[in-house]
Amino acid sequence: MDALEGVFAVAWPKGGGKLTPYLLLVPAISVVGLLVIGLVYIGDSSLRTLDRTTFLFSENYSLENYRRALSEGFTYTIIWRSLFGAFVVTIITLILAFPYAYMMVRTRSALVRKALLIALFLPFFIGQVVRAYGWLIILGNQGIINDALGLIGIEPLRLLFNYPAVIFGLVQYMLPFAVLMLAPALTAIPEEMEAAAGSLGADWFQTLLHVVLPMAKPGLIGSGIVVLTLTLTDFAMPAILGGGTQDFIANAIYDQFFRTSDQGFGSALTIILVATGSLVVGIALATFGAGTLALGKSENEVR
Amino acid sequence: MGRTQTVLFRVMVTFAVVMLSAPTLVVLGASVTSGNIIQFPPDGFSLRWYNAIVGEQTLREAFIRSVQVAIICVLVSLPAGTLAGIALARYRIRGEKLIQVYLLLPFTIPLIGSGIGLMLAFGQAGVLGSLWPIGIATATINLPFMIWAVSSSAASLDPDLELAAMSCGAGPVQTFFSVTLPAVTPGVITGSLLMFILSLNEFLVSLLLVDARIVTLPVQIYNSIRSIITPDLAAVSVVFIAVALSAIIVLDRLVGLEVFLKSK
Structure with a gap:
């Protein structure tokens, strides 16, 4: 230990006070730097067009890919489908997440709390593909629901490969994220507040609306x-539960890279997605503030 | 809570619990069928599909590759995330807001964008086709989880303890290893566990970075469910369920799941 302290003292004469935090941040900043490098590559290739006769990419830059992307109706169909889906999923997920988080935080029973936490973490830790696979078994044409309906003589229903199936799968996928982000905020609300509102004559709905929700x-x-943002950019649920008929932006990008092999056009779509996503988040942040998203300490904790 | 609210909330929470658990339970059920196809009502009980997957080399290899990727992910994210988490929670930093926004980039850049970008970057560097770039990629896209886990642990450490160690004659290195690091250990373990699981399950970025020779297990399952759904895939999926369940138990024993309910 003394030797280490010695090395440290030589390498860092003044105890390093001022520089320490910045040096501690270097590894994380470099790791995230990979993403920045990646974005630069995407930006670069989005400006190169594919020559359909030679299958080479142009040497010089042009905005042709963007012009093409923004002039094709298919781009808007897919952006609209993704955006609309993201809004619907967000609203349904929050409506389901709120009572879940509330009950988990407020229940007096440690057992109920633990059970709710496990029900939340299990799917969160299992991953999207396995969960989508479960839905395929449940909702498929020869799936459990249709088999059960068949037993009572009802014709099979087409429950998969449509928009509601994708929305449903996404809500299930997002619920753990939403509850886990919401629960700490609910913990911070003193229970006495609700009791106080109640004793002043508010019914539960008024208390919810005017005290708890704010x-x-x-x-x-x-x-x-x-x-x-996670819904807007999701790939797996539209791919598996939508069966190729309900593509979101991410699926369209994937197809450009791996089916059409038009890396330039795919890159342009990626940039458009990043821009759309940033715009949506930017509007949300500007309207509502960062909420619980801030990393590290809160403002007043700084020493 | 009023009666109406209690009833309403109970109904909604029950619905949510069923929705959350249904795929898992169904996969578990399908994996022990004795029939050749998955159907309802199920055929008899058997463990034949578990026997079958042990013999399937592609699945076994895909699983081993996924574990390797997850280990690489932890090896990269643990040091980077721990140091950054400590820095953000314990020090006054110039331009902290900006650094926070930057470190949240993995969450704000859409996953498909990160994946494609890393694919192009690793492609240029000529390293695609090995497993370690996938490990680094999954570390990159999930890094904020690690930083968050450590910084919330570090924020609860009383800074006076570090000063006390210093004034008792400990140098900065000893203080770091004997006071700061032990205090953030629960956060480091939580974060590493999260990183391991998320990397093991990572599908999209894996899909973009693998080639046919090095598919990981989620990609293998994805490729298979696009053709025919057979019970052997259910048995493989149970591997994921088992891993998830063990992770939850470890997490609960170490820090208690309730830690996720605490307000900052």
Whole structure:
């Protein structure tokens, strides 16, 4: 230890006071730097067009890919489908997440709390593909629901490969994220507040509307933004539960890279997605603030 | 809570619990069928599909590759995230807001964008086709989880303890290893566990970075469910369920799941 301290003292004469935090941040900043490098590559290739006769990319830059992307109706169909889906999923998810988080935080029974936490973490830790696989078994044409309906003589229903199936799968996927972001915000609300509102004559709905929801706002914003962006850019649920008929932006990008092999056009779509996503988050942040999204300490904790 | 609210909330929460658990339960049920196809009502009980997957080399290899990727992910994210978490929670930093926004980029850049970008960058560097770039990629896209876990642990450490160690004659290195690091250990473990699980399950970025020779297990399952749904895939999926369940138990024993309910 003394030797280490010695090395440290030589390498860092003044105890390093001022520089320490910045040096501690270097590894994380470099790791995230990979993403920045990646974005630069995407930006670069989005400006190169594919020559259909030679299958080479142009040497010089042009905005042709963007012009093409923005002039084709298919781009808007897919952006609209993704955006609309993201809004619907966010609203349904928050409506389901709120009572879940509330009950988990407020229940007197440690057992109920533990059970709710496990029900939340299990799907969160299992991953999207396995969960989508479960839905395929449940909702498929020869799936459990249709088999059960068949037993009572009802014709099979087409429950998969449509928009509601994708929305449903996404809500299930997002629920754990939303609840986990919401719960700390609800914990921060003192229970006495609700009791006080009640004793002043508010019924439960008024208390919810005027006391709990406003105080839960940071959590609702944080989880809303997370759900919105994750849904907007999701790939697996539209791919598996939509069966190729309900593509979101991410699926269209994937196809450009791996089916059409038009890296330039795919890159342009990616940039458009990043821009759309940033715009949506930017609007949300500007309107509501960062909520519980801020990393590290809160403002007044700084020493 | 009023009666109406209690009833309403109970109904909604029950619905949510059923929705959350249904795929898991169904996969578990399907994995122990004795029939050749998955159907309802199920055929008899058997463990034949578990026997079958042990013999399937592609699945076994895909699983081993996924574990390797997850280990690489933890090896990269643990040091980077721990140091950054400590820095953000314990020090006054110039331009902190900006650094926070930057470190949240993995969450704000859409996953498909991150994946494509890393694919192009790793492609240029000529390293695609090995497993370690996938490990680094999953570390990159999930890094904020690690930083968040450590910084929330570090924020609860009383700074006076570090000063006390210093004034008792400990140098900065000893203080770091004997006071700061032990205090953030629960956060480091929580974060590493999260990183491991998320990397093991990572599908999209894996899909973009693998080639046919090095598919990971989620990609293998994805490729298979696009053709025919057979019970052997259910048995493989149970591997994920088992891993998830063990992670939850470890997490609960170490820090208690209730830690996620605490307000900052």
